[in-house]
Amino acid sequence: GEDVEQSLFLSVREGDSSVINCTYTDSSSTYLYWYKQEPGAGLQLLTYIFSNMDMKQDQRLTVLLNKKDKHLSLRIADTQTGDSAIYFCAEMAPPGRRALTFGSGTRLQVQP
């Protein structure tokens, strides 16, 4: 079955790197996504990675995928106070299914 798990909370200091982790159980995941949700707002797509990739980098964001361990991470370099939000990982699985299964979300708090 589908199950996506994240830690609930992460606190970092401004300027440090943040690493948000996610584990999933369905090995047939095709795409994995990271979304950001600020208070009172919808979901902003940050980045996504195809399951045959190990890494994807986009400016301050680096996504690492370990398929063997079913582990996904999002690294935010030089974290800013504006990065404070809830971050959701989500998987698209099994193949042919186009909808997403979401993790519980990680609340990132950036301290000045």
Added chain:
Amino acid sequence: SAVISQKPSRDICQRGTSLTIQCQVDSQVTMMFWYRQQPGQSLTLIATANQGSEATYESGFVIDKFPISRPNLTFSTLTVSNMSPEDSSIYLCSVQTGTGELFFGEGSRLTVL
């Protein structure tokens, strides 16, 4: 990318009434979805809105409670019927583009008294 507009952005409704939420996309998309985000929770898929046919509902969601329309490739509606306070949530429309990206609207925040 895709720009998604949802209406209403928020509403306060009385128990027993129904509310229809609209989702408009700025381009034609094949896949449209409706999600629910209960207070302080993650997102749960309600259904896939299929153009020209009945929506495909997830376990725990039924058409009588959440009827969905999809008259064309840019528009869909979700109705929350016979509302109770437990239906107070954010309802989000999502679309998938041809590149595999999934975008979300800003959500419709529903409070049922």
